[in-house]
Amino acid sequence: MPTSPPTSPHPSRRRLRDGTAFWLDLVLAALALLVIGICVNLLAIRHPWRWVLHEDPTITLSPMSENWVRTLKQPIRVIVFHQPEEKDTPLARIMGLLNEYRQANQLIQVEVVDYLRERTKAQQIQTQYQLREELAEECLLFTSGERYRMVSVKELTDYSLRQEEGTMVMKAMGFKGEMLFTSAMMNLTEARPLVVYFTQGHGEHDLESEALDGYLALKEWLQARHLEVRPLLLREQESIPEDAAAVVVAGGQQPWSPEELNHLQTYLSHGGRVLIAFHFKAFGILTGLEDWLRSWRLAVGQNVVDDVTHYSGSELLVGQLAPHPIMNPLLGTRTPLVLSLPRSITPINRPMEDYDIEALSLAFTTTNGVTQSEFVRGAFFHNPQIDRRGQISLAAALEAIPSEKSGLERIPSRLVVSGDSQSWNNLHLPKGGNRDFATLSLNWLLERDTMMGGLGPSPLREFQMDIPQQTLKQLQWMLLLVLPVGVFAIGFLIWLRRRY
Numbered sequence: 045m046p047t048s049p050p051t052s053p054h055p056s057r058r059r060l061r062d063g064t065a066f067w068l069d070l071v072l073a074a075l076a077l078l079v080i081g082i083c084v085n086l087l088a089i090r091h092p093w094r095w096v097l098h099e100d101p102t103i104t105l106s107p108m109s110e111n112w113v114r115t116l117k118q119p120i121r122v123i124v125f126h127q128p129e130e131k132d133t134p135l136a137r138i139m140g141l142l143n144e145y146r147q148a149n150q151l152i153q154v155e156v157v158d159y160l161r162e163r164t165k166a167q168q169i170q171t172q173y174q175l176r177e178e179l180a181e182e183c184l185l186f187t188s189g190e191r192y193r194m195v196s197v198k199e200l201t202d203y204s205l206r207q208e209e210g211t212m213v214m215k216a217m218g219f220k221g222e223m224l225f226t227s228a229m230m231n232l233t234e235a236r237p238l239v240v241y242f243t244q245g246h247g248e249h250d251l252e253s254e255a256l257d258g259y260l261a262l263k264e265w266l267q268a269r270h271l272e273v274r275p276l277l278l279r280e281q282e283s284i285p286e287d288a289a290a291v292v293v294a295g296g297q298q299p300w301s302p303e304e305l306n307h308l309q310t311y312l313s314h315g316g317r318v319l320i321a322f323h324f325k326a327f328g329i330l331t332g333l334e335d336w337l338r339s340w341r342l343a344v345g346q347n348v349v350d351d352v353t354h355y356s357g358s359e360l361l362v363g364q365l366a367p368h369p370i371m372n373p374l375l376g377t378r379t380p381l382v383l384s385l386p387r388s389i390t391p392i393n394r395p396m397e398d399y400d401i402e403a404l405s406l407a408f409t410t411t412n413g414v415t416q417s418e419f420v421r422g423a424f425f426h427n428p429q430i431d432r433r434g435q436i437s438l439a440a441a442l443e444a445i446p447s448e449k450s451g452l453e454r455i456p457s458r459l460v461v462s463g464d465s466q467s468w469n470n471l472h473l474p475k476g477g478n479r480d481f482a483t484l485s486l487n488w489l490l491e492r493d494t495m496m497g498g499l500g501p502s503p504l505r506e507f508q509m510d511i512p513q514q515t516l517k518q519l520q521w522m523l524l525l526v527l528p529v530g531v532f533a534i535g536f537l538i539w540l541r542r543r544y
Contacts, residue, residue, distance in 0.1 A: 102137050102222075103144060104502075105141075105144045105145070105148060105222060107373070108226070109145075109148075109225075109226045113149045113226075113229070114148055114149060116149045116152070116229070116233065117151075118151065118188055118189075118233060119152075119188065120151060120152050120186060120187070120188050120233070121155075121186075121187045121188070122142060122145075122152060122153065122154045122155070122184060122187075122225075123156075123157055123169060123184070123185040123187070124139070124142075124154065124184050125157055125159040125179055125182055125183050125184070125185065126156050126157070126158060126182055128158060133182055134197075134200065134201065134219070134221075137219060137221065138184070138197070138221060139156075141221045141222060141225065142154045145225065157169070159179040166179055173190070175192075181197070181198065183195060183196045184197070184225075184228075186229060188229075188232040188233060191232050192232070193228035193229075193232055195225065195228055199220065200219060200224065201219055218502060221502070222502060223268070224268070227269060227270065230269075231270055236272075237270045237271055238271055238272065238289035239271075239272045239285075239287045239288060240271050240288075240289060240290045240291075240292060240486065241274050241275070241285065241288050241290070241292065242259070242263075242273060242292045242294060243291065243292070243293045243296070244275045244276065244277050245279055246293075246296035246297065246298040246300060247295065247296055247298045247323075247325075247326075248293065248294050248296050249294050249295045249468075249469055251275055254470065255470065256469060256470055256471040257469045257470070258469060258470050259294065259468065259470070261469075261470045261473050262469070262470075262473055262482060265473070265479060265483070266483070266486070269486075271289075271486065276288075276291065278304045278307055279303070279304060281307065283307055283310065283311070284307055284308070284310075288316075290316075290317040290486060291308070291311065291316065291318050292318075292319045292320075292486075293308075293319070293321070294320075294465045294468065295322070295325075295465035296322075296326065297325050297326045298329075298331065299330065299331050300331055300332040300333060301332075302332075308336065312340075312459065314455070314457075315453070315455030315456065315457055316457055317457070317458045317459075317489035317490060318458075318459050318460075318489075319459075319460045319461075319485055319486065319489060320333060320337070320459070321461070321462040321463075321465035322344065322386075322461075322463055323464075323465045323466065324385035324386075324387070324466070327347075327419060328346065328419065334346075337459075337461060338392070340442060340459060341391060341394060341396055341401055341403050341442065342390070342391060342440055342442060343388075343390045343392055344387065344389060344461070345387050345415060345417075345463075346387070347416055347417040348385050348387060348415070348417075348424045349386050349388055349409060349413060349415055349436050349438060350413070350414050350415075350424070351409040351410055351412055351414070352410060353409075353410055353412075355476070358384055358385050359383065360383045360386065361381075361382060361476070362380055362407050363378070363380035363381075364409065364410060364435070365380075365381075365406065365407050366405050366406055366407065366408070369484075369488050370406060370441060370460070370481070370484045370488045371406050371481075371484070373484060374480060379477035379480065380476050380477060381407055381467065381476050381477050381478060381481055382472060383407075383464040383467050384466040384467065384472060385424075385464065386463035387463040387464070388463060389437055389439055389440045389462065389463045390405070390436075390437045390440070391403035391405060391440050391442070396444065398446060398447055398449075398452065399444040399445065399446055399447060399450070400444070400445045401443070401445075402443050402444075403440060403441070403442040404440060404441055404442075405437035405438075405439070406437075406439040406440055406460075408435045408436060408437055409438065410435065411434055411435050414426050414431065414432075415431040415436060416431060417430055417431050438464070439460070439462040441459070441485075442460075443456050443457070443459075444457045444458075444459075445457075458488065458489045460488070460489060467481070468482050
């Protein structure tokens with residue numbers, strides 16, 4: 045019996061069925077896409093990742109700033125007072141750097157105000173924060189609550205005079221945006237700054253002196269790092285002040301009295317923090333600090349250290365840095381120290397009564413280093429009987445923790461000793477990694493762990509292309525004629541192919 049052919053559905057029903065399947069697929073695909081988008085966004089929120097394509101150090105945060113900003117718990121408002129007619133303003137660099145701060149912590153809010161065209165808004169901000177001076181130049185206002193800090197745009201760039209083709213030309217050398225911005229935020233959010241005392245009365249460097257051997261630049265630098273710097277005339281004190289977060293002995297050239305050494309011993313043995321740097325002019329003078337440091341397992345040489353690697357004249361270029369929280373940031377940037385006539389500072393590998401100690405060298409000469417303990421007719425000489433050659437330690441750090449048997453409170457004491465105090469004077473402070481070495485040493489002594497990343501002016505990169513006049517003309521014709529004609533020719537060929 046023949047079978048009847050299958051009957052096909054009515055065309056209207058087939059269209060309805062096909063249309064329903066199409067729209068169902070479309071809805072399901074849209075839902076799947078939505079779910080995938082939500083999942084990707086959740087992953088991005090929990091595991092954020094940025095791909096930075098540029099290598100401009102002026103708009104990149106150092107580990108120090110980034111670590112500190114991430115710990116920020118209170119909102120900070122940054123107002124950039126900008127004047128568009130100012131052509132030399134590094135606004136793009138400023139905004140790029142501020143954007144990095146915002147990426148690290150969303151509590152930082154940034155806005156730009158044209159203080160000439162938006163006078164009403166600018167005056168409202170001035171009234172709100174009781175700004176005394178009228179806005180006459182570009183600046184940045186950092187605010188948190190009722191507190192504020194001002195940073196002038198003129199302060200952001202370091203310049204240097206250079207001679208080019210017989211004329212003196214001003215060149216931009218470094219951008220201090222991160223240095224000043226992070227300092228302003230720290231001043232707003234942190235409590236009263238820690239007090240660092242610099243001893244005086246033994247021929248130390250003068251904190252108020254603008255001379256080459258003065259320490260005014262270091263004082264201002266540390267104050268910008270939210271540290272309060274005070275002089276300390278120890279012979280007039282019964283003890284080191286209780287508010288001393290650290291004591292610095294830099295460049296003393298006269299003997300210390302037993303009472304003064306006893307004050308220093310009492311302070312350090314009870315969890316104190318001390319930084320000592322020696323001046324080459326104290327060569328041959330026993331100040332008393334040498335024996336005192338030996339009791340803390342650090343040997344100070346009565347010598348001057350030389351090496352084959354020189355920076356300029358008697359200045360040594362010290363690039364052999366040891367892994368340590370103080371030196372690690374400098375190791376990362378491969379920035380050497382510039383020391384002038386340093387003396388050897390060597391840890392003594394011997395246990396100490398009542399203390400568990402860890403003493404480590406921080407910086408060395410190359411294997412061609414040599415100590416010189418003879419001074420004749422204005423020059424230093426090597427004495428083979430008592431001097432040595434090879435890799436010589438120039439700075440050291442020590443941490444001493446009272447042992448359990450000592451019965452003392454287990455508060456760690458920290459000590460940093462450098463063989464050259466001149467590296468931090470007004471002349472040498474900007475050279476190499478000297479400024480960062482001073483900052484990092486104090487940060488380690490004070491246990492400011494979030495600030496152990498190092499910070500200083502970022503170098504400005506300058507690119508110059510020397511193109512011959514003939515090549516420049518060829519490029520001009522290429523851009524004005526060859527490229528447009530080539531695009532037209534390709535379009536014409538495509539039209540011919542499609543037409544015929």
